[in-house]
Amino acid sequence: MSHNGDLVVSGAPAAAPVIRVNGVSRWFGAVVAVSEVTFDIMPGITGLLGPNGAGKTTLLRMMTGLAATSTGTVTVFGEPVRDNPPLYRRIGVMSEHETVYGFMKGREFVTMMGRLRGIPNLEAAVDHAIGLVDLADAQHRSMETYSRGMRQRMRLAGALVHDPEILILDEPLNGADPRQRVHFKHLLQQLATEGRTIVLSSHILEEVEQVADTVLLVVNGKLAAAGGFRAIRAALNQRPYHVRVICDSPRRLAAAVVALDSVDAVHVDPDGAIVVLSRNVLDLQIELPKLARSETITLRRVEPLDDSLESVFGYLVEN
Amino acid sequence: MLSIYQLTLRQLSGRARLLILVVLAVMPVVTAALLLAESGTDSVSDFDIGVLSAGLFGSILPLVVLAIAASAFANEIEDRTLANLTLSPVPRWRIALPKLLASITIAGPLIALSAFLTAHIGFLGEWKATIAVTVSAIAAVVMYASLFIWLGLKSPQAVGVGLLYIVLWEGFFAGFITGVRMLSIRYYAIALMHGLDERRFVDYDHLSMTAAVVMTALVIGGFFFLSVRRLRRMDVP
Numbered sequence: 001m002s003h004n005g006d007l008v009v010s011g012a013p014a015a016a017p018v019i020r021v022n023g024v025s026r027w028f029g030a031v032v033a034v035s036e037v038t039f040d041i042m043p044g045i046t047g048l049l050g051p052n053g054a055g056k057t058t059l060l061r062m063m064t065g066l067a068a069t070s071t072g073t074v075t076v077f078g079e080p081v082r083d084n085p086p087l088y089r090r091i092g093v094m095s096e097h098e099t100v101y102g103f104m105k106g107r108e109f110v111t112m113m114g115r116l117r118g119i120p121n122l123e124a125a126v127d128h129a130i131g132l133v134d135l136a137d138a139q140h141r142s143m144e145t146y147s148r149g150m151r152q153r154m155r156l157a158g159a160l161v162h163d164p165e166i167l168i169l170d171e172p173l174n175g176a177d178p179r180q181r182v183h184f185k186h187l188l189q190q191l192a193t194e195g196r197t198i199v200l201s202s203h204i205l206e207e208v209e210q211v212a213d214t215v216l217l218v219v220n221g222k223l224a225a226a227g228g229f230r231a232i233r234a235a236l237n238q239r240p241y242h243v244r245v246i247c248d249s250p251r252r253l254a255a256a257v258v259a260l261d262s263v264d265a266v267h268v269d270p271d272g273a274i275v276v277l278s279r280n281v282l283d284l285q286i287e288l289p290k291l292a293r294s295e296t297i298t299l300r301r302v303e304p305l306d307d308s309l310e311s312v313f314g315y316l317v318e319n
Numbered sequence: 320m321l322s323i324y325q326l327t328l329r330q331l332s333g334r335a336r337l338l339i340l341v342v343l344a345v346m347p348v349v350t351a352a353l354l355l356a357e358s359g360t361d362s363v364s365d366f367d368i369g370v371l372s373a374g375l376f377g378s379i380l381p382l383v384v385l386a387i388a389a390s391a392f393a394n395e396i397e398d399r400t401l402a403n404l405t406l407s408p409v410p411r412w413r414i415a416l417p418k419l420l421a422s423i424t425i426a427g428p429l430i431a432l433s434a435f436l437t438a439h440i441g442f443l444g445e446w447k448a449t450i451a452v453t454v455s456a457i458a459a460v461v462m463y464a465s466l467f468i469w470l471g472l473k474s475p476q477a478v479g480v481g482l483l484y485i486v487l488w489e490g491f492f493a494g495f496i497t498g499v500r501m502l503s504i505r506y507y508a509i510a511l512m513h514g515l516d517e518r519r520f521v522d523y524d525h526l527s528m529t530a531a532v533v534m535t536a537l538v539i540g541g542f543f544f545l546s547v548r549r550l551r552r553m554d555v556p
Contacts, residue, residue, distance in 0.1 A: 066554065097402075099400055101326070115322045116404065117408060
């Protein structure tokens with residue numbers, strides 16, 4: 001993967017990229033949604049990760065040709081994706097919007113999507129796509145009776161029916177229950193092992209971590225980091241964390257905890273809680289309970305103060 | 320193309336909407352019958368202007384087509400389902416054409432029947448006049464449908480803008496500014512009617528039949544072209 005982000009984790013690809021985003025910006029009036037983003041996407045699963053409003057959806061819309069770029073180019077298999085309908089034979093897209101044709105049955109929807117893409121053996125393809133998302137039992141029901149998760153899965157079947165080489169999914173796990181999430185992750189992995197290129201967006205770190213080989217971190221419309229998930233995760237773990245600790249003897253614990261190697265600074269809040277600044281939060285997780293036990297201090301609560309994606313991304317951008 | 324046509328028919332044929340449109344389409348027929356019952360005190364010219372121009376061609380016809388055609392794309396944009404169609408590997412004209420045809424399929428028969436019955440009653444069963452009114456009404460349906468399909472793609476306030484066009488431009492300005500009529504679908508349709516039956520709207524300044532046919536083709540083709548271009552260039556939500 002190559003890119004222009006602030007944190008480079010992996011090297012340049014040897015093969016030609018499937019999707020190439022080159023110097024792309026997009027603004028709406030005075031608002032810059034995406035700014036000078038460059039990256040390549042190769043076969044496998046790529047996660048587009050970022051907080052809400054980071055520009056993920058705008059990026060995905062430009063990658064699918066649904067939206068124009070203000071500057072820069074997006075190519076898919078070496079061709080411009082914008083105003084290039086024949087390319088959609090090779091791309092399946094599931095947008096973030098959950099609206100469906102409520103008057104249609106699930107099977108009707110997938111059949112229509114297949115027919116629009118002009119696929120041969122339509123009935124067999126529809127059966128296969130609905131089977132993949134495990135909705136055969138509900139395929140003859142009106143889509144307005146579906147749960148949110150079922151709608152998402154049937155929309156995914158619509159995106160898969162023409163057996164696309166590229167699958168672009170915007171927040172696909174919205175509304176999915178835990179069982180559906182597990183099924184979805186297995187499905188994506190299966191599709192990826194067949195050589196497909198899958199791009200999925202999410203604002204939830206763990207969601208992407210579990211499926212994606214490669215991660216693109218987007219913050220404030222910019223590419224903050226790109227590469228393998230483990231390397232990015234390691235980089236995240238080395239950033240300073242604030243951890244709030246509530247215990248029965250805060251001053252004694254503060255005096256003891258400041259001696260730990262994993263701790264950079266400690267202060268006691270007026271409400272009696274200790275706030276610890278650590279650059280090695282993994283070690284702190286292990287050392288803090290040991291210390292409390294040895295000092296016979298009871299820990300009532302330990303919580304990260306800045307574990308939100310925004311703070312993680314903020315750190316990456318600042319550094 | 321058949322899939323989009325069938326989809327649009329289902330989207331546009333909601334029971335409540337159709338009921339309102341049928342009531343609208345019946346109004347000129349009832350008005351013609353009432354005028355006839357009033358012992359024929361109104362002249363043919365009054366019928367032309369009052370029932371055909373102001374009633375059928377001036378309000379009922381464009382309102383019915385507006386309600387249908389403007390929704391053909393506008394509903395998809397509002398529901399954010401348009402991407403299902405635009406992300407398919409078909410030329411954009413094969414998306415716009417079935418939308419236009421579906422709008423005409425719903426509005427056309429309704430208006431054609433209304434125009435036929437209104438003229439048949441008003442002109443006491445005279446076929447030439449009845450056919451002139453019916454044919455020009457069908458042409459008007461296709462022209463308005465092409466315009467409002469494009470408007471539905473172009474503006475989130477398509478119905479409001481369409482109403483302004485019908486009420487202000489065609490209904491008000493065209494009433495006393497002759498030049499405005501040269502840019503008015505309603506008056507192209509009336510010119511067609513006059514061309515098919517020269518006794519209709521004898522007091523009006525008309526385009527020639529040839530010019531009316533050319534303008535009809537230009538409106539239909541022009542706005543269809545604009546719809547296709549819009550589909551190619553717009554950001555699809």
